[in-house]
Amino acid sequence: MSGKVIPIARRGPRATKLRILDAAESLFMEHGFEATSLRAITTDAGVNLAAVNYHFGSKEELFQAVLTRRLDPMNRQRVALLTEYEAVAAPTPVDCEKILAALFLPALGLARDRTQGGENFLRLLGRAYADPAPFIRQFLSDQYAVMIARFKAAFGRALPWLPKKELSWRLHFIMGALSYTLAATDALKLIAELTPRQLNDDEALLRRLAPFLLAGLQSPLVDLPEGARDGGSTRLRKR
């Protein structure tokens, strides 16, 4: 919490914390949280096994530190970018395309920043979305709450004719397609018949994704044929 510059070198003997974070990020991304052992992390980082518990307290806290390191700046950047767009457009509301850009560009920047090793991080993040561990879910909720609320308000102004509940659904689908796409695994590369090279190009990926989601977001509201009430007991099934 002090304002002093912490003299941690990247290759000096004091780089233990950073080495652990980098190795953990890479291994968590590759195998997931449960399937990654502290011994694999510390071996990969070239540090002692006990260093993780000394510097981070526990495996769970290490995982949260790995996420926080990149996620916190990224979400901060998203909000800042949205604020900037709003200032430029004022008093007119920002349109959906710009809002989506504010959502995607920081993620894209993270994906391209090879100097920070952030290339793998988005996959780890996408995977964390689907992890059932309570501490992960709680952590993501806390991290995202402010940013999502901010963007939902912006979308609400850009799409005033859309009911709030419908907007919640569509935002949910957007976050889904985004995180799933970023977490893309080998299995589904095969399904889509896309080469690994193409799917690893995060820039091209996000540029394809944005128009797709934009169309869904702006699609007209359809009146559901039946069971539109929340507890709809009607049947849709065949036979």
Next chain:
Amino acid sequence: MSGKVIPIARRGPRATKLRILDAAESLFMEHGFEATSLRAITTDAGVNLAAVNYHFGSKEELFQAVLTRRLDPMNRQRVALLTEYEAVAAPTPVDCEKILAALFLPALGLARDRTQGGENFLRLLGRAYADPAPFIRQFLSDQYAVMIARFKAAFGRALPWLPKKELSWRLHFIMGALSYTLAATDALKLIAELTPRQLNDDEALLRRLAPFLLAGLQSPLVDLPEGARDGGSTRLRKR
């Protein structure tokens, strides 16, 4: 593969295999593959620990059996439904809405079939998509290959103006939003400000999702401003 009816009772003393499958499905869905122990499964099923290895061989084979039991019939039903729609519409190609219905209705039926306990299965499936374990990825590829190829061909006929590569992307996004939505965790319920009750209603969920994806699927092709070639080396980042 034989046509004989297998005389396995659900509550008799011979129900061991079924009890294991049901308990495993529920626990795998709740905690994931790695975080679910065989002891938890056998305790929950009320059978001996060794029964899993006796009947299924290993934990991995049990997981595959859990998936196969529901996934195989569902994908078969999807293809059958698409074939039926094509026969009705012939020689006109089936439109996108019908194709999406053939993709979604069997999943919806599985979600509503409480008698089979299939209500939880879709969440397990959505989670399996994001699992990094090689045996899971390979298994899903094998299971989905035929069905996806069939549907991609149908979409190609419905959207003849869309380049094949772009269609592959959009199919990828659709599978992403679908699986993510089905795997919805508590963390993101909070984000979307949707009550658990609403997100647990798979029917309402899929009925909201379909129009959203339909709009994205049918959206006009935008010419990417730069880097549209597959190996695009252009820069998009700010600063």
Next chain:
DNA sequence: CCAGAATTCAAACGAACGTTTAAGCGAAAG
């Protein structure tokens, strides 16, 4: 009814896990 196959059972195996401990180390402060 009885031989033989199929299934269940309690018990144990070795390995791997996250975490803790206490001694050892090097540099900065007194």
Next chain:
DNA sequence: CTTTCGCTTAAACGTTCGTTTGAATTCTGG
């Protein structure tokens, strides 16, 4: 030089994991 403190290290802790074993039990066909 001595003390102190941040950090590293090797070793061990207790627990849990998936799997295996061999005897007991139940089912099945002649």
